[in-house]
Amino acid sequence: MFQQFSLNHVYFMLTGLGWTIGLAAIALIGGSIAGSVLTLMRVSANPVLSRIAQVYIFVVQGTPLLVTLFIAYFGSTYLGFTVAPLTAIAVAFSFYAAAFLGDIWRGAIQSVPVGQREGAHALGLSGADTMRHIIIPQAIRIATPPTVGFFVQLIKNTSLASVVGIVELTRTAQIVSNATFKPLEVYLTAALFYFLVCFPITLFSRRLEKRLSV
Amino acid sequence: MMRFVKGLVLAAAATAALSSATLAQATNTLDEIVQRGKIVVGISLSTPPYGMTDANLQPAGFDVAIANLIARDLGVELEILDQVSQARIPNLTSNKVDIVISSLGITAERAKAIMYTNAIYVDEQMIIAPTSAAIASLEDLVGKRVGVTRSTTNDTIITDKAIEGTNIQRFEDDAATNQALFSGQVDAIVSGVAAANAINKETDQFQRKFAVRQSPMGIGVRRGDFDLHQWLNTEIMLLWNSGEIQAAQQEWLGIVNEELPRF
Structure with missing residues (x-):
């Protein structure tokens, strides 16, 4: 009854890898947009906005992504509307990533020395111009390593998508491992696929850091 | 902080009240399935020999065989939704699938959340x-x-x-x-x-x-879906009489039950 672990299975896992890459793209784009909004709220001079962002970060960082995903997918039905699996994933991952990126990016912005802001003010730059031309370019350099670290983590977290019925890389590995009863070989192959996706991102981050520090 | 926690508790209570209201809505899944010409069945494809994939990576196994027989007799197309075992009951209660055939053992605890048909395998x-x-x-x-x-x-x-x-x-x-x-x-x-x-x-x-x-393992149906529940029980009786359940048990599980409990 059990099959040999073959190239056929590896092809099947490649279709799972396609889903994983797609999900990662959704998570990174959605998370970056939501994270930018949250960062701006967090560093804003308006105490109400800043407080809302703080409470949001506090709640979402303290909840496992799996639970967020469960609520987004199954919970929405109880509120009277049906969401597609991909919508639930986009919402849950964006909300989750926003809470982390919001804090990472706030930290980066606030760690730019105060003198920079004061200098820009003395030169007569407006608040928005100071942010755009002085603070953010310097903050990006500080934020790159933790942001990339978080992105890589987020890519691996897409394995949770199987709970909403998406057959991504980890789920294909589970299915193949249960058809072949060769978990070691199958999961090592899956690990290799994840590495092939994550490693170039880490390399790119190194290069970006070098370029920005010159 | 306390006020915040209180707010969370209130929100949770409101969601729970709302959810039971939504679930109480009478739906007729049987008519829906026939009208749309397709039945969506939740099966875990990582639970051999119940749900698995064959050499061509197509769904196979005992649960898949039963799902095929049901779709054939309903005269509709079969769509299989692969699910992890923790998602079996949530998928059903939140309308993501019509029925669950996923090596679903019958327990009193689960029967509070979903209805079971008569057993298809013990x-x-x-x-x-x-x-x-x-x-x-x-x-x-x-x-x-x-x-x-x-x-x-x-x-x-x-x-x-x-x-x-x-x-x-x-x-x-x-x-x-x-x-x-x-x-x-x-x-x-x-x-x-x-x-x-x-x-x-x-x-x-x-x-x-x-x-x-x-x-004993049964097919999971949403609570209140009595028409579909009754149709499935009729179908299980017919498939047992025609020997098709026994054939599927022999093919995938290697043993055949002498009889199946009916309740």
């Missing part, structure tokens, strides 16, 4: 251990590591029956549980007949030690 949950191990009863498991797949009735039964001092270790799926036994990470596992047969085909180093309990 499995025997047993302890499997290395042939050389002297294990004959639950007492012999004290101080030993016992592996089981989480969110299954195998897990429920051993958690319930194990004598204090038994070290239960839970794994994600059957492949991981079996691998734990093969590699000596655990001293014994709790498993069904079919899984035991599968292990015996691979090696004779492990054997069935003793049965813990009989476990």
